[in-house]
Amino acid sequence: MTGHQGRSPRTDRADGVEDVTLLILEWLGEQGVNAMIRVDAERAADNAPAWTFAANGGPLEHGMRADGRTVEQCMSIALSQLRKAGLSVPF
Incomplete structure (x- = not known):
């Protein structure tokens, strides 16, 4: 990678689904979900x-x-679908 690329951390925003996306992926893997x-x-x-x-x-x-x-929009939709499929995602 070439460095910063104009991105900045979002430390002043309220935590949203995008902040826990990696935790959600890790939890899904623990449940046997790819x-x-x-x-x-x-x-x-x-x-x-x-x-x-x-x-x-x-x-x-x-x-x-x-x-x-x-x-955020993508993961919100995904979480809704996962819950409808019976997975109680804890995030």
């Missing part, structure tokens, strides 16, 4: 939802996918 989150630069350039969450396996009967314009 999960990932990714950003697609081409979709972002086209002003399309660039963030994707995908999960399958473990207690999930079917694979699932959630897309959003921000990581």
Whole structure:
């Protein structure tokens, strides 16, 4: 990587789902669920939802996918789908 790239830490914001995304992924792995989150630069350039969450396996009967314009939107949708599928995500 080439360094800072204009990003700054968000220490003054209220904690949101984006702050616990890695903890959610780790917890899902402990439950036997394969999960990932990714950003697609081409979709972002086209002003399309660039963030994707995908999960399958473990207690999930079917694979699932959630897309959003921000990581917060994507993970909020994903958490809702996971809870509807019967996973009580503790975050």
